[in-house]
Amino acid sequence: MGERSLAGVAFVTAVTALAAAWWFVWRTDDALVVYCAHDAVFAESILRDFERETGHRVAIRFDTEATKSLGLTELIRREREHPRADVFWNNQALGTMQLAREGLLEPYRGAGWSRMVPQWRDPDARWVGFGARLRVWIVRADRIADADAAARAFAERPDRAAIAKPRFGTTLTHFAARWHARGADATAAWLDDWRARGGRVVAGNAVVRDVVVSGACDVGWTDTDDASVALEAGAPIAMYPLTVGGRVVCIPNTVAIVRGTRRRAAAEALVDYLASAAVEVALAHGRARQVPLGPTGDASIPAVVERLRDWCARGAVDLHALVDARLACLEHLGDEDAR
Amino acid sequence: MTPSAAVLGESALRAAAVAAIATIAAPSVGPWLGRASGRLALAALFVAPGLMIGHVWATHAPTALVDPAARGGLYAALSIARALPVAALLWWLVPPRDTVRARHVARLATVRRGLDVRRFAATAAIAFVYAFTEFEIAARLAVASWPVAVFDAHAGGLALSESVAAVAIPAVISLAALGAAAFALSGIPRPSSCQRPVAGWIGGLVLALALALNVGAPLVWLLPDALPGFAAVGRRAGALASEVAASVGVAIVAAVAADAIAGIAVRRPRVGFTLAVPGLLGALVLSLLAIAATQAFGAALYDTPVAWVVVATACLVPLSFVLRLALARVDHGPALHAARLLAAGPTTRASARAVRWSLVGRARVGALVVVALVGSYEVTAASLLAPTGMTPAPVRLYNLMHYERSHALSAMLVVALGVPLVALVAGGWTVRRALGGRRNG
Numbered sequence: 001m002g003e004r005s006l007a008g009v010a011f012v013t014a015v016t017a018l019a020a021a022w023w024f025v026w027r028t029d030d031a032l033v034v035y036c037a038h039d040a041v042f043a044e045s046i047l048r049d050f051e052r053e054t055g056h057r058v059a060i061r062f063d064t065e066a067t068k069s070l071g072l073t074e075l076i077r078r079e080r081e082h083p084r085a086d087v088f089w090n091n092q093a094l095g096t097m098q099l100a101r102e103g104l105l106e107p108y109r110g111a112g113w114s115r116m117v118p119q120w121r122d123p124d125a126r127w128v129g130f131g132a133r134l135r136v137w138i139v140r141a142d143r144i145a146d147a148d149a150a151a152r153a154f155a156e157r158p159d160r161a162a163i164a165k166p167r168f169g170t171t172l173t174h175f176a177a178r179w180h181a182r183g184a185d186a187t188a189a190w191l192d193d194w195r196a197r198g199g200r201v202v203a204g205n206a207v208v209r210d211v212v213v214s215g216a217c218d219v220g221w222t223d224t225d226d227a228s229v230a231l232e233a234g235a236p237i238a239m240y241p242l243t244v245g246g247r248v249v250c251i252p253n254t255v256a257i258v259r260g261t262r263r264r265a266a267a268e269a270l271v272d273y274l275a276s277a278a279v280e281v282a283l284a285h286g287r288a289r290q291v292p293l294g295p296t297g298d299a300s301i302p303a304v305v306e307r308l309r310d311w312c313a314r315g316a317v318d319l320h321a322l323v324d325a326r327l328a329c330l331e332h333l334g335d336e337d338a339r
Numbered sequence: 340m341t342p343s344a345a346v347l348g349e350s351a352l353r354a355a356a357v358a359a360i361a362t363i364a365a366p367s368v369g370p371w372l373g374r375a376s377g378r379l380a381l382a383a384l385f386v387a388p389g390l391m392i393g394h395v396w397a398t399h400a401p402t403a404l405v406d407p408a409a410r411g412g413l414y415a416a417l418s419i420a421r422a423l424p425v426a427a428l429l430w431w432l433v434p435p436r437d438t439v440r441a442r443h444v445a446r447l448a449t450v451r452r453g454l455d456v457r458r459f460a461a462t463a464a465i466a467f468v469y470a471f472t473e474f475e476i477a478a479r480l481a482v483a484s485w486p487v488a489v490f491d492a493h494a495g496g497l498a499l500s501e502s503v504a505a506v507a508i509p510a511v512i513s514l515a516a517l518g519a520a521a522f523a524l525s526g527i528p529r530p531s532s533c534q535r536p537v538a539g540w541i542g543g544l545v546l547a548l549a550l551a552l553n554v555g556a557p558l559v560w561l562l563p564d565a566l567p568g569f570a571a572v573g574r575r576a577g578a579l580a581s582e583v584a585a586s587v588g589v590a591i592v593a594a595v596a597a598d599a600i601a602g603i604a605v606r607r608p609r610v611g612f613t614l615a616v617p618g619l620l621g622a623l624v625l626s627l628l629a630i631a632a633t634q635a636f637g638a639a640l641y642d643t644p645v646a647w648v649v650v651a652t653a654c655l656v657p658l659s660f661v662l663r664l665a666l667a668r669v670d671h672g673p674a675l676h677a678a679r680l681l682a683a684g685p686t687t688r689a690s691a692r693a694v695r696w697s698l699v700g701r702a703r704v705g706a707l708v709v710v711a712l713v714g715s716y717e718v719t720a721a722s723l724l725a726p727t728g729m730t731p732a733p734v735r736l737y738n739l740m741h742y743e744r745s746h747a748l749s750a751m752l753v754v755a756l757g758v759p760l761v762a763l764v765a766g767g768w769t770v771r772r773a774l775g776g777r778r779n780g
Contacts, residue, residue, distance in 0.1 A: 007599055014592045021588060022644055025581070026729040033727055040738060044578070059728030062738055071494035078499070084642060084727060162405060167491075200405045203481035207397070207404060214401035 028059035032266040033084055035072040037063040038091040038253055039225075042288050050273050056266040061085070073099060076258060080104055083260035086267045089253065089274060093129060093319045094173055094326040096254040100126040101323060105256040110268055112255070112275025119316070120252050120293045128275045129252030131283035131290035133223045134308055135174050136239040138212050138230075144219055147240035153219045159198035162208045162220040166191065167333040169205065170223050170251050172326065175333075177244040177317045180325040188332055213237055223251075224308055225288035231304075232287070241311045250316035252293055253283075343488070350471060350485045351512060353415055358467035361422035362459055365430035367542030368423060372431050372665075380546050381424040382709055387553045388716035388756055390733055392417055393479025394740045395557040404480065414482045418473060420549035422466045429462040432664050433524065457523040464520035465619070468513045472621030474719050479740065485509050486623045490719065499631055506624045513620050521612055561749055568750030579732070579754060586721060586731035587759045589644060590714030593651035594659070598707055600652070601659035605667060615657035622719035625650045629724060647724035655714050662706040701771050708767035715759040732756075 036043050040062045047058050063072045073095035076085055080102075088105070090096045099105050105126040113121055113128045120129035137150035144150050154161045164171040179187045195201065200217060202208055208220035209227060213235040227239040241248045255274045257267045273279060280292035281299040291308045292301065301309070371377025396403075396413060403409040477484035486509075493502040572579060604611025617625060629646040640646060721731040732755040739748050 007595070007602065011592075011595045011599060014588075014595050018588045018592050018644065018648070021584065022726075022729065026585065026644075026726065028642075028726070028728040031728060040735065044575075060730075061727045062730065062735070074494070082638070082641075202404060203479075207401075207481070210398065211401045211405050216402045216405045 031057040031059035032086050032263050032270060033059050033061070034087045034089060034270065035061050035063075035076065035085040035258075036089045037072050037095075038089055039288070042283070042286050043089065046274070046279060046282065050270060054266075054269050054273070056263075056269060058270075076104055077102065080259075083258050085258045086261040086263050087270050088256050088258055090256070091133075091251075091253050092170065092173060093127075093252055093254050094176060094322055096127045096256055097122070097320070097323045098326070099256070100124070104259050106259050106261065106264075108257050108268055108271055110272045110275075112272040115277065116275060116294045119318075127254045127256035128271065129254050129293055130275045131280050132250045132252040132293055132312065133170065133225050133288070133290060134311060135170060135242040135249040135251070136222060136224055136227055137219060137242055138209055138222045138227045138237055138239050139219045140212060140215060141236050141238040144238070147242075150219050150240055155194075157218065158194050159200070160218045162200040162202050162211050162217045164205045164208055164221070165201060165203065167330065170249075171205065171221065172329060172333075173251050173319070173322070174221065174242070174244070174249050175329050176322045176326040177249050179329050180322050181245040181317075184328060184332070187329075209237075225290065228289040228304065229287055244317055247315045247317045248311050250291070250312045251319075253290070346483045346488050347485050347508060347512075349483050350509075353411070353418070354467050354471035357415060357418045357422050357470040358426070358463045360419050361426035361466050361470075362430070362463040364419075364423060364542075364545045365426040365462060367539060368427040368546050369431040369542070370539065371542055371546055372427065377546065380550055381427060383554050384420065384546075384549055385424040386709060386712050386716075386760075387421075387557070388733070389421070389473065389475030390479070390716060390718060390736060390740070391557050391561065391752060391756055392421070392553050393476035394736075394752065395560050396476075397479045397740075399556075399560055410480055410482055414477060414480050417476055417552060418470050420553040421473070421476075422470050423545070423549045425469050426462050426466045428661060428665060429465055430458065432661065433458045433461050461520045461523035464516045464523065467516050468619050471509070471513060471516070472619075472623070474621075474623060475737070478737075486621065486719070489627075490623060493627065493723075499627070499634065502627050503631055506627060510620050510624050514616070517612075517616055517619055524612070561753060564746060565749035565753040566746070568746030568748070569754075571747035572750045572754055579751065582730055582732040582735050583755055583758050585725065585729045586715045586717075586733055587711070587762060589648055589651055589721075589731070590711045590717070590759070591763075592648055593655050593714050594707055594711035596648075596652040597655035597659040597710060598663075598703075600656050601663045604656075604660050605663040608664070611660045611664075615660045618654045618657045622650060622654050622717060623723075625653055626720045626723040629720075642726045644724075644726055644729065647720060647726075650720045650724060651714055651717065654717065654720065655710050658713060659706070659710050662710065663703075666702050666706060704767050704771050708763045711763050712759060715763070716756065 034047060036047070040060075043062075044060065047060055050056070051058050061072070072085075072088065073090065073092075076083070076088060076099055079085070083104075088096065088099070096105070100122055107125040109125040112130070113125050116128050116130070120132075122128070137147055137154075139150045139153075144153055166172060166175045175187065175191075178190075182190075200211070202211060205222040205226045208217075208222045209230050211217045212220050212222075213230050221242060222239075224239065227237065230237055231239070243249070253274070255271050257264070257271060261267050275294070277292070277294060277296045277299065280290075280294060281296055281301065283290040284292055284296075284301050284305040289302065289305050289308070291305055291312055293312075368381075372381065396417065400409075400413060403413045472486060473484070474486040474490065476482075478487045478490070481487075489502060489505045489509075492505065493499075497505070600614055601611065604614045626646075629650050633641045633646050716733055718733045718737050722734045722737065725731050725734060736748075736752055736755055739751070
């Protein structure tokens with residue numbers, strides 16, 4: 001056999017093997033397609049448990065971490081004419097609210113929606129929240145003693161402070177809350193000034209945590225899940241709640257059925273599963289230490305999560321009011337990138 | 340919307356500096372291609388995944404991450420180390436302006452020869468495009484870079500038409516550089532045979548430094564960190580196997596297809612250069628165009644691996660082409676001539692095949708393994724084009740890396756990057772043994 005013939009055989013074999021593997025293993029025609037913006041580290045085991053318990057096969061598309069949650073939100077918008085996703089598990093609320101407003105989600109008043117308190121669910125049942133994170137100051141415990149000192153250090157020494165790119169993830173929600181509470185001009189001017197004075201903008205909340213843990217910065221904005229991972233690893237840090245207008249920024253996961261789903265029954269089962277007390281308790285016990293938002297009965301909750309729950313109980317920013325502010329923020333920050 | 344002029348300018352200036360430095364180092368490093376240890380070192384540098392390099396440096400140099408100047412400096416150093424094998428191979432492939440005899444005469448006559456401008460320009464221009472389109476390390480270090488800006492903007496909701504428009508100016512810059520390379524190459528005669536330059540200590544030192552930056556340090560940091568994490572990897576072994584299989588499967592198909600295209604192109608270098616141009620534009624440009632094409636003309640292909648395979652193939656063609664050219668330059672003239680004579684006789688035809696296989700075929704399988712390895716570590720096209728449910732390992736790792744540094748992640752990185760290496764090298768070795776044995780028999 002000549003070299004060309006060998007190359008031809010190799011090519012046909014490789015293509016056939018790949019096509020067969022895709023057809024029999026990876027193709028998602030019969031699976032419930034879940035677009036999941038929650039961290040794969042935590043979400044995958046929960047979805048696999050759902051598969052085992054219900055027998056519904058799940059195909060997961062995780063978000064690109066760098067553009068946390070925004071990527072899948074936008075993908076659902078792009079696919080509005082030919083939706084691929086059945087269920088959207090977002091680790092945010094504002095993007096989901098935007099999709100609901102655009103008519104891309106289907107209502108479902110199931111057991112999960114019914115058990116949730118009104119603050120954390122859509123009145124029209126197009127989404128329901130569960131297991132939340134809070135925005136927090138992360139500080140070097142040996143240098144900064146409380147939230148007031150963190151705020152002072154953040155304002156006075158921006159070169160020793162870090163935030164994630166404000167265009168993405170929970171930092172976007174945080175900015176939307178400031179935008180709404182303090183006004184567009186004031187928020188934009190504050191960001192410009194802070195950066196001009198040397199404020200550090202890094203790739204993500206985990207990097208904020210890492211630069212504080214390493215001592216490269218003294219203070220930063222991050223989420224409770226990122227800070228909890230470092231605290232439990234024994235890092236010399238502390239976290240304090242970040243507030244806007246005196247209220248904590250509490251950001252729930254949300255789950256919703258995508259308009260046009262062809263697997264409605266399985267989608268409903270997953271929504272009820274994720275918004276259940278059992279999953280909220282599991283998320284509280286997970287490394288992300290997420291805060292249950294609905295009643296959890298007598299279930300044991302870790303002490304650190306009970307503390308976060310107390311912070312939430314003092315009053316959280318109303319996310320329903322922030323959808324427009326989020327869009328305005330995105331537009332401003334997108335224009336800024338273009339400049 | 341396009342990437343800001345500042346980001347584009349910074350990317351271009353940095354890539355130009357990286358290409359210039361790598362090209363200046365290339366004459367010293369290139370001769371190491373003549374030694375097995377040098378070839379291995381350069382192959383390791385070339386194959387070392389940007390994903391691993393970016394992650395390890397990002398987690399072990401947090402001080403650099405918060406200081407833009409330090410971050411830029413670190414990224415430039417890593418990029419130079421990454422561009423070095425490309426520049427060295429190209430320098431070696433592009434024949435010098437003067438013949439060996441002319442250079443010897445010039446040395447004897449102590450005549451000072453000027454810079455070999457065309458050779459330098461051709462090498463630097465292609466190294467520039469290679470550095471200009473780099474994504475993985477820039478994304479992980481959060482360096483201002485046009486591919487990261489466009490990727491983030493596209494994933495963040497920029498309309499496809501605007502994303503495609505956003506890559507127009509970078510694509511024009513890349514094409515201009517490739518045009519300059521083509522012009523420089525057009526004035527250089529084809530070499531009559533391979534010249535064997537001497538590997539010196541300066542090149543060895545540069546090579547060692549680059550290896551330390553992009554291979555040594557990452558492995559020294561990664562391997563001990565991974566040891567306690569293997570148990571966690573074992574708990575999701577099935578999922579990880581599926582992810583690795585997806586990336587390696589697509590890479591093998593793409594590598595074989597790219598090799599076939601390169602085989603056509605190598606006989607006509609100008610055609611080859613033209614076929615390599617799309618791949619040199621980078622995975623981001625091609626992926627965005629592929630999404631546009633599947634949405635406009637091939638809805639049935641949307642969310643299937645077809646677009647991913649096509650883009651992966653296009654991205655691997657330049658490498659396959661360069662490796663084919665490199666293999667063609669190795670001077671086996673007398674031995675191949677003897678093999679041709681042997682092939683003429685009916686009883687010695689098998690022996691002729693065996694000689695030809697040991698001279699050419701084995702190296703080609705090795706080259707194919709290198710191409711497939713590079714393809715299996717690719718992130719950009721895989722991230723944008725892999726269908727739902729077929730998450731490739733590099734994409735999963737890329738996402739996890741943004742979340743945390745843990746023993747489990749380090750172990751996953753070792754497994755996900757090591758398994759393709761072991762599998763492809765073992766596969767290549769088996770093919771070489773099987774085909775070599777059959778031809779010898």
